[in-house]
Amino acid sequence: MADQVTIDKRPFLRQPRVHAGLTVLVLAIAGVAVWLAVTAGRETTDDAQVDAHVTQISSRVGGTVTKVAIEDNQPVEAGAILVELDPRDYQVAVEKARAELADAEASAVAARSNVPITSTTAAGNEATARGGLTHAQSGIAAAEKEIEAARARLVTAQARLREAEANAAKAARDVERLRGLLAKDEVSQQQFDSVTAAAEAQKAAADSARSQVAEADAGIRVAESKLAQARAAELQARAELQTAQTGPSQVTATKARASSAEARVQQARANLAQAELNLQYTTVKAPARGVIGRKGINAGQVVQAGQPLLAIVQLDEVWIVANYKETQLKDMRPGQRATVDVDALGGRGFNGKVGSLAGATGARFSLLPPENATGNFVKVVQRVPVKIVLDPGQDPEHRLRPGMSVTTTVYTR
Numbered sequence: 001m002a003d004q005v006t007i008d009k010r011p012f013l014r015q016p017r018v019h020a021g022l023t024v025l026v027l028a029i030a031g032v033a034v035w036l037a038v039t040a041g042r043e044t045t046d047d048a049q050v051d052a053h054v055t056q057i058s059s060r061v062g063g064t065v066t067k068v069a070i071e072d073n074q075p076v077e078a079g080a081i082l083v084e085l086d087p088r089d090y091q092v093a094v095e096k097a098r099a100e101l102a103d104a105e106a107s108a109v110a111a112r113s114n115v116p117i118t119s120t121t122a123a124g125n126e127a128t129a130r131g132g133l134t135h136a137q138s139g140i141a142a143a144e145k146e147i148e149a150a151r152a153r154l155v156t157a158q159a160r161l162r163e164a165e166a167n168a169a170k171a172a173r174d175v176e177r178l179r180g181l182l183a184k185d186e187v188s189q190q191q192f193d194s195v196t197a198a199a200e201a202q203k204a205a206a207d208s209a210r211s212q213v214a215e216a217d218a219g220i221r222v223a224e225s226k227l228a229q230a231r232a233a234e235l236q237a238r239a240e241l242q243t244a245q246t247g248p249s250q251v252t253a254t255k256a257r258a259s260s261a262e263a264r265v266q267q268a269r270a271n272l273a274q275a276e277l278n279l280q281y282t283t284v285k286a287p288a289r290g291v292i293g294r295k296g297i298n299a300g301q302v303v304q305a306g307q308p309l310l311a312i313v314q315l316d317e318v319w320i321v322a323n324y325k326e327t328q329l330k331d332m333r334p335g336q337r338a339t340v341d342v343d344a345l346g347g348r349g350f351n352g353k354v355g356s357l358a359g360a361t362g363a364r365f366s367l368l369p370p371e372n373a374t375g376n377f378v379k380v381v382q383r384v385p386v387k388i389v390l391d392p393g394q395d396p397e398h399r400l401r402p403g404m405s406v407t408t409t410v411y412t413r
Helices: 018-040 088-183 191-247 247-281
Strands: 042-058 063-068 081-085 283-285 290-293 309-326 335-341 350-358 385-391 405-411
Touching: 042 290, 081 309, 088 191, 088 247, 247 283, 283 405, 309 350, 309 405, 335 385
Parallel strands: none
Antiparallel strands: 042 309, 042 405, 063 081, 081 283, 290 309, 309 385, 335 350, 335 405, 350 385
16 A cells, blocks of 8 residues: 655745755845944955064174074164174274374375475575676676777777877877977977976877776776676576576475375374274174174174174064965055964954055065066965054064964954
């Protein structure tokens, strides 16, 4: 006998299975609505890490390490001594620079003292040269006048000589004429002797006139010699004046040498300052407060200038770098509130705010940025680093360390 089939004749919606399914659907929709309402206006990512300033400490000078005053993970204060290098070479350089500075200063003092001496000497030489030129010109004028006077005396002496020769010739003729008359007893012996004496006197006067002519001619030669000497003295005085007139150039050159000496002093001072700085650099000090990391130096090691020695992690100021997807940045702005959950601290939460958004995606800052123009383009959602600044005073024990993984939530509404 066939089984009897029972048909539920109640309305469809009141059937138990349909009712249960509808209830589950309503609850699911309500849950989704509640989740959307709760998560609306916030963006979360677990691609985030703690970051801080990590200062690489390098040596400013080369040398042998004599002392390492720190250990790995040791807290240090700003100004604490970290590493000491052998300072002896740099002490010698300082002493040498001081000696060179002293020598340059002495040379500068001597050069400065030469300036007024050169100025005074140049002025005196010029005045002396001008006086010598004036004296030589006066000598030329006097010699020229003396020549004129000598020539005048020569003319006068020549005139007297002609007169004396004429008188002597006349007297000689008178003697010869009277000599014949004396023989004829036409004149007395006394007259003849008188004429003879007069002739001798005229002859002596002619000889004297000749001497005067010779003397006047010699005077001309002497005066011409004096004129030549005076002109030579003038040429010499002009040459001395030209030399003396180079005095301003000599003064300028002396001042230039003094300036050059002063410049060498400044250079020596700079060299001394650099040597003293190099001596100070043999003691490497902490530039800021932090924790020592990556110590790669030991006593006895020889280091070069610029060689990394260790790193200092500054824990007084830490922040979060959260790599958000580009699709999460639509409503994100600097200044929005954010929360940070730190994995290493059991999910302990910290409060902060968005400090800034990076200028480019992380891929653009990578060692090999993607080149999408090659034709093999595959669209990948990019991530943009977002800096989240923590509110102060939340980590007095400095338990946040750079590199820790965190989960960040930014409230965009």
